[in-house]
Amino acid sequence: MSKPLTCDVVVIGAGMVGAACALYAARAGLDVLVVDRGGVAGGTTGAGEGNILVSDKEPGPELELALLSWRLWTELAAELGASAEYEAKGGVVVASSPGGLTALERFADAQRAAGVGAEPVAGDTLYALEPHLAPGLPGGVHYPQDGQVMPALAAAHLLRASGARLLTGHRVTDVLRGPDGAVRGVRTDRGDLHAPAVVNAAGTWGGEIAALAGVHLPVLPRRGFVLVTEPLPRRIRHKVYAADYVADVASDSAALQTSPVVEGTAAGPVLIGASRERVGFDRTFSLPAVRALAAGATRLFPFLADVRATRAYLGFRPYMPDHLPAVGPDPRVPGLHHACGHEGAGIGLSTGTGHLVAQALTGKRPDLDLAPFRPDRFPEEAA
Amino acid sequence: MTDRPHLAVIGAGPAGLAATLAAAARGLRVTLVDSAAEAGGQFYRQPAAELRARRPQALHHQWRVWERLRDDLRGHLRAGTVRHLTDHHVWFVERRSADFVVHALLGPEQEDPATVRADAVLLATGGYEQVLPFPGWTLPGVVTAGGAQAMLKGSLVVPGRAAVVAGTGPLLLPVATALAAAGVDVAALVESAAPRAFVRHLRPLVSQPGKLAEGALYAARSARHRVRPLFRHAVVEAHGTERLEAVTVAALDAEGRVRPGTGRRIACDTLAVSHGMLAHTDLAESLGCRLDGQVVHVDDEQRTDVPGVWAAGEATGIGGSALALVEGRIAGRSAAARLTGTEPDRAEWATALKSRTRLREFAAALDGVYRPPAHWSEQVTDETVVCRCEEVTAGAVRAAVEDLGAGDPRTVKLLTRAGMGWCQGRICAPAVAGLAGCRPTPSRRPFARPVPLGVLARESDHPTEEGPS
Amino acid sequence: MSSPLDLADARPGPAFTVTLDGREIEALPGQTVAAALWAAGVTSWRTTRGEGRPRGVFCGIGVCFDCLVTVNDRPNRRACLLPLAPGDVIRTQEGTGHDD
Numbered sequence: 001m002s003k004p005l006t007c008d009v010v011v012i013g014a015g016m017v018g019a020a021c022a023l024y025a026a027r028a029g030l031d032v033l034v035v036d037r038g039g040v041a042g043g044t045t046g047a048g049e050g051n052i053l054v055s056d057k058e059p060g061p062e063l064e065l066a067l068l069s070w071r072l073w074t075e076l077a078a079e080l081g082a083s084a085e086y087e088a089k090g091g092v093v094v095a096s097s098p099g100g101l102t103a104l105e106r107f108a109d110a111q112r113a114a115g116v117g118a119e120p121v122a123g124d125t126l127y128a129l130e131p132h133l134a135p136g137l138p139g140g141v142h143y144p145q146d147g148q149v150m151p152a153l154a155a156a157h158l159l160r161a162s163g164a165r166l167l168t169g170h171r172v173t174d175v176l177r178g179p180d181g182a183v184r185g186v187r188t189d190r191g192d193l194h195a196p197a198v199v200n201a202a203g204t205w206g207g208e209i210a211a212l213a214g215v216h217l218p219v220l221p222r223r224g225f226v227l228v229t230e231p232l233p234r235r236i237r238h239k240v241y242a243a244d245y246v247a248d249v250a251s252d253s254a255a256l257q258t259s260p261v262v263e264g265t266a267a268g269p270v271l272i273g274a275s276r277e278r279v280g281f282d283r284t285f286s287l288p289a290v291r292a293l294a295a296g297a298t299r300l301f302p303f304l305a306d307v308r309a310t311r312a313y314l315g316f317r318p319y320m321p322d323h324l325p326a327v328g329p330d331p332r333v334p335g336l337h338h339a340c341g342h343e344g345a346g347i348g349l350s351t352g353t354g355h356l357v358a359q360a361l362t363g364k365r366p367d368l369d370l371a372p373f374r375p376d377r378f379p380e381e382a383a
Numbered sequence: 384m385t386d387r388p389h390l391a392v393i394g395a396g397p398a399g400l401a402a403t404l405a406a407a408a409r410g411l412r413v414t415l416v417d418s419a420a421e422a423g424g425q426f427y428r429q430p431a432a433e434l435r436a437r438r439p440q441a442l443h444h445q446w447r448v449w450e451r452l453r454d455d456l457r458g459h460l461r462a463g464t465v466r467h468l469t470d471h472h473v474w475f476v477e478r479r480s481a482d483f484v485v486h487a488l489l490g491p492e493q494e495d496p497a498t499v500r501a502d503a504v505l506l507a508t509g510g511y512e513q514v515l516p517f518p519g520w521t522l523p524g525v526v527t528a529g530g531a532q533a534m535l536k537g538s539l540v541v542p543g544r545a546a547v548v549a550g551t552g553p554l555l556l557p558v559a560t561a562l563a564a565a566g567v568d569v570a571a572l573v574e575s576a577a578p579r580a581f582v583r584h585l586r587p588l589v590s591q592p593g594k595l596a597e598g599a600l601y602a603a604r605s606a607r608h609r610v611r612p613l614f615r616h617a618v619v620e621a622h623g624t625e626r627l628e629a630v631t632v633a634a635l636d637a638e639g640r641v642r643p644g645t646g647r648r649i650a651c652d653t654l655a656v657s658h659g660m661l662a663h664t665d666l667a668e669s670l671g672c673r674l675d676g677q678v679v680h681v682d683d684e685q686r687t688d689v690p691g692v693w694a695a696g697e698a699t700g701i702g703g704s705a706l707a708l709v710e711g712r713i714a715g716r717s718a719a720a721r722l723t724g725t726e727p728d729r730a731e732w733a734t735a736l737k738s739r740t741r742l743r744e745f746a747a748a749l750d751g752v753y754r755p756p757a758h759w760s761e762q763v764t765d766e767t768v769v770c771r772c773e774e775v776t777a778g779a780v781r782a783a784v785e786d787l788g789a790g791d792p793r794t795v796k797l798l799t800r801a802g803m804g805w806c807q808g809r810i811c812a813p814a815v816a817g818l819a820g821c822r823p824t825p826s827r828r829p830f831a832r833p834v835p836l837g838v839l840a841r842e843s844d845h846p847t848e849e850g851p852s
Numbered sequence: 853m854s855s856p857l858d859l860a861d862a863r864p865g866p867a868f869t870v871t872l873d874g875r876e877i878e879a880l881p882g883q884t885v886a887a888a889l890w891a892a893g894v895t896s897w898r899t900t901r902g903e904g905r906p907r908g909v910f911c912g913i914g915v916c917f918d919c920l921v922t923v924n925d926r927p928n929r930r931a932c933l934l935p936l937a938p939g940d941v942i943r944t945q946e947g948t949g950h951d952d
Contacts (some may be wrong), residue, residue, distance in 0.1 A: 014788075023692045040787065048799045116776075153796035156787040178746035230805065230833060230928065230950045233903060267800060268901065268948060269775075285669050285829040287486075294839035305837030306494075308928075311807055312829050344543050418914070425913060430937070435861035491934045497885040510913045523896035530912025534932070539856040542909070564858040570862030587863030625906055626895050753903035771910070771918055774902040778917070805928075810910075834932075 003220065004192035007033040007165070008323045009361055010185060012172050012209055014038075015045035016151055016347050017339050019158035020354030025151060028358045031192055032164035035169035035198030035218045040159060041152035044203045045345060047315025049226055049261070049273045051239070052348040055091040055143035058107065059114040061372035062324055066148045066345070068146055068354030069136050070247070076351060077149075080161065081165040082156035085266045091146030091239040093131055094183035094300065098193055100140045101107075104243045108141045117144045132235050132301050146239050147373055150261065151347045167193075172202075175213035175336070183213070183335030197361055199337045204318040206326070215332045221316035223282065225275045226290045227297070231268025239263045240300060241274070260296030260305075268303070272297040274344070281316060317344045320378075327353050327373035328360050337361065338375040387412050389487050392500035393473050396424020397704040398696025398711035399451045399507030405715025406505070406748060407464045411722060414499050415456075415465060416485055418472045418715050424509055425450070425529065426704045428536040436738050440560060442536045445704070471497060474832045481689065488834065496838045498649070503672075503691040503722055506679065506716055507707075508663035508831075510697035513551070515658045515759050516777070516814050518767045519622045524627025528558040528657035541567050543652035547630050548610075549573035549618040550657040552753040554701070558655055559610045563681035569610045573632050575639070575756045577615045584751040617763045619646060621654055639756035658755045660701040661813070665831040667694060673826050676699075684727060685714035693718050696769050702746035706713055717832055739760045756833050769776065769818065770811040772804020780818045792816045802826075805833070868938035869894055871899065879936045886912070886931035889942075897921045897931065902946035921945050 009020045009025055047276060052073055057063040073079065077086035095101035101122075108118040120138035129142060141214070159166055167188070174187035175198060185194035200209045200217075210217035212362035241261040252307045261273040273361065275289040290312050298305045318341045325346075326338040337360060339353045359366045385552025389413055395417035398416070406503045407413045415422070421429045427449045430436040439558040440446040459465035471487040485499040512527040514520070526542055528550065534540050545568045547561040559572045602629075613632070618640055620631045633646035662678045672687040677703070678695040681687055687694050695714040696707035713735050720727035729736075763769070765778030783789040783798040792815055797802060801815045807828050808815070816823040857864070869877040872894065880886035886909045889897060896906035898920050909920040912932050919931040924941050927949025 006813075039789060039791050041797055042791075042794060046793070145618075152794070156783075158790075160787060167791050169787060227839075228803075229836065233948055233950050234949075269803075284671060287475065290563055291839050294836045298836050298840045305840065306835055307836050308833035309830065309839060310805060310833045311803075313827075316787070390902045430860055430862065433882030434857075434860075434862045434864045436862040436878060438859070438861035441859050447861075511911060511913060520905065521905065526909055527911050530909060530932070533912040534887060534909065538861055539862055540883070540887040540890045541856055542890055564854065565859050566854040579916065585933075593856050744859055771916065773909075774900055774905075805920070806915060810916045 004185070004194045006194040007031045007032060007166075008195060009197040009199060010035060010193050010195045011164070011201055012036070012186065013043070013203055013340070014040045014155065014159065014166065014168060015043050015201065015203050016155045016350040017203065017342065017353055018160070018199070019155040020350040021199050021201050021339050021357045022164040023158045023162040024354040025361055026164055026359035027230055028362045030358075030361060031380035032162060033167065033195070034159060034164050034376060035170045035172060035188060035193060037169070037234070038328055039168050040166070041110050041155040041238045043205070044315045045151045047226070047313055048151050048265070048344070048347055050149045051345065052147040052149065053345065053361070054111070054145045054241070055090060055093055060091070060111050061368070062345070063111070063114055063116070064368055065327075065352045068149075068355065069349050070301040070356055071095050073221065073348075076158070080157050081345050083157045086147065087266060088147045089238050089263070091241070092140055093241055093243055094126070094127070094133065094140040094141065095243045095287065098138050100243050101140070104141055104298070118142070119144070123362070130236065130238060130240055131136060132303050133240070135319050140243075147171040147263075148239060148264070149260050149347060150174035154347070156246035157319070166354070167371065170211065172209065175209070176215070176256055177333070181333060183333060197335045197337060199339055199357055201339040203346065206315045206318060206338065210338070210375070213330075213333050213336050215330060215336070215375070216378065217326055217338065217341070217375055220278065220319045221280050221281050222319035222343065223275075223277045223314060223316055224273065224344065225286065225293060227272040227293050227309050227312045227316045228268040229272070229288060229304070230310055232264065232270055232307065234264050235303070236262055236264040236301065242296065242300065260293060260300055262297050262300055268305070269310070276317075283314065284336050285312070285314070292371050316347070319343050324372055325349065325353065326375040327356055328366070328370040328375070330375045332376055376379050384674060388502045389414065389500075389720050390503050390722065390767070391483065391499050391507060392505045392507060393418055393485065394478070394507035394509055394696070394698060395422040395467070396507060396509050396707065397452070398707035398714075399424065399505070400507070401708045401711030402505050402695055402715035402718070403465055404452070404459065404691070404692055405712045406457045409637055409716065411719050413465045413532060414501065415467045416471045416473055416487060416499060417467070417469060420469050422467065428533055430537060430539055434539055434604065436539065438564065441564070444557065448708070450522065461593065468497070468679045469501070472684050472832055473666065474830050474834050478670055478689070488832070488838065494838070496841070500624055501759050503693070504719055505693040505695065505718055506667050507694070507696055507711060508666060508698045510660040510662045510701055511809065512657050513659045513661045513813055514656055514810065515755055515817070516767055516769050517618060517762050518764050519623065519627070521619055521768050521771055522621050522623045523625070524623065525621050525654045525656065526654050528554050528655040528705070531653070531655040532558050532561060535561055535565055541565050542655070544568060545570050546575060546653035546655055547571045547618065547632070547651045547656045549630070550754055551657050553576045553749055554657050556610070556612065563610050567653070570651050571632060572610050573616045574612045574614050575617045575635055576752050576754070579750045580617055584748040588696035593733060604612065616642070616680045616696045617756055618654065618656065622648070623692045627652055627654055635756055640758045641762060659753060660697060661809075662698045662701065663831075664698060664825070665828045667692070667698065668825060668827060669829050670830065677823060677825070679686045680810065686712055694725045700743070700746065701750070702742060706739065706742035706746060709735050709742060718722045726763070736755060737810075746830030764820065768801075770801035770804060770808070772806050773800040775801040777818055780815055784819050791821055792819060794817045806829055853927055857914040868940060870936055870938070872942045873944050883936060884932055885921060885923060885929070885934050885936055885942060888936055889931065897942065898945045899947070904946075920949060
């Protein structure tokens, strides 16, 4: 085995969250090493749509994290230029019935009180925002803060900007701990990496890393499919989704749920997302899931019926029982920090997560109260 | 009679036809599903009926074999034991608990759906050509060698007046010969393999009289049309602004590097180029079939590792039409036996098994001869477009590897969009992997062809077709 | 000088007229869009959406999608697969092929 590498902090996971942790830790003056068993953005990051959403979050700790992340994303977007394909396109949430609209507007009122930009749009205003929407919709809410990045590019460019050393193709096989129980680094299949701090940014596989450190962290996979169309001119301008999406995100059901999230991209294809199923790490292509996505998308945008889907891909969101990520130091293992379990919101929440983790790593008082995100908040018997 | 097991064969080329005939002769109901208007696949592609060709055999080799396949198929169609669904473009095969559903799009429009329910499926999806990039390869007038041949066989047209045929592989000579016979001036046949490689790889196979005779026949015909291969040479650049005007051909050294100073320009309006063949494995992959490298894994009976799924022909390994026929026959017999709950009679097909072994050895030997030059990527300038659909350059691929830490084809794709366009990387995947310095990986394309969202959205408001009685 | 039609001794029915960007072109029954355009000496009928470069047939068998073309106002048809009918209106396709 080769001579161990040393650094201030090892970040496990070269996805979006790991990249953001690396960036903010490096900017806080730490020597950072990022390790991943696969490539850059090889897990859930490379299988997502790149959502940076505030619209789907109710007031509470996740929304606070989303708003912090949104501010940091706008700063980073200015810095990175077009390289991450950041687009502040805004979101439009559409109600399908007058009753649904009332509920949606109530939800938006509460969000507005928490600092979210949320403007009710009805009739002509809705169709001015999205001219190709199905006729006869009662209205919706426009969220100007919602945005998007190309997630793999964003992760790669953040990693590059961080200046962190990157070890891809290195599988972490153990978390090294001293006699006092504190973290001393990690063991990989290609050598040891020594550091007084380790950040678990392993996403859906974060529970396995926690287990290597001897602690319980219930991260479960929640499978999602995304449909991709042929390239089109920009006909869909915002991130458009039906109001049921929020309910699906918040649901604990294991059964298939699909509420379409439809959006155009800078590259041309329209992305249709958001099936959710708890089926373990099953990579089998599911025709019913994809059919449901297509049905939902063509209901919102009838013109899509004649547009061709060229591919579909799947990913595994890191789902936690209370739908909140694990962010910050683990009181059970000194030196171990977590930054995982963001379910379908990891791209959006990555910057705030990285910022908070960097503050914790350097002993600063975090900008947000980390208590709701404590990694030890789940009882052991839940396993 | 509808209680007899129903086999859906996908692809009506040599493998699919042989499988259909073998299975139908042994009592299965067979539905042959194919995208073309007529059976034959790429190898026996027929001129469109409306062109009323009286001598299609002038465009073909082994015409008698085709006639026998065609006549046997007609017999089964008349008897109602086989149903042939033409113009059915299969985009997905769905595996359900007790059966399979083949999902297709109809006609050249590919807008309306059709489905076929079957007890088992046999994938004879064939292959397509690999072309590695070089500067100028996106110019109109640069076509695949197989594409030039397909357009000639199917529509009786040629791409231009003066052609260079280049690359490597056993396809180049017949394509050059056919173009010459059809009136094209073949200015050069440029083959990167060296004659020494033929001796080294093929001498151990002198027991292959059929193949060697065929090769000799091509050589004689091409001599008549004055097409002589220029061995150990390669096209290093295609020139032109709006369309192809010329190519530069250069000599290769023993390592496959371009010998400096050997380039010469040949005027032409057509370049027919090929660097070997790739298998169509999408349907097999989405069914969950194991792959061996880039081809579908099968056992002795041509069964994949998914119960109820057989595969034969180029999809299971590039080997030409003779091997495809033998594999198809074996697969059809195995399916007939297994679906009726009997053991296949090995004595009956001992000859087939033996010739499969010989033909696979021959294919392996050819594979040894016809390799793209080891250093092909050195000719690919940073400005050269590699992914034709998304217009991703070689420079962008190299930057993803060198600057952004991409170490595998999937990451390169995510970071550059190479392979994300209309063709889903079918054309650029080998080149992208080669430029990134890694092996191509299975592509995981759930749709074998683009599907209208409206078709996907409509659950099952169209009837599922049953097999023939 | 031989031709492919002579080689196969083809006796197609009478040619019919289609248009490419308004220009009349003769096509034979059974020929695909790509074949008729090749026979008329046309090798490109699309420009790419990035660099606006010309493209035509590449693979010839429906795999590469380079030959996409607009026929009778429907974009993104594969010229190498689509048979022509009398009066068909072929247009050079630019970019995605969709208006906007």
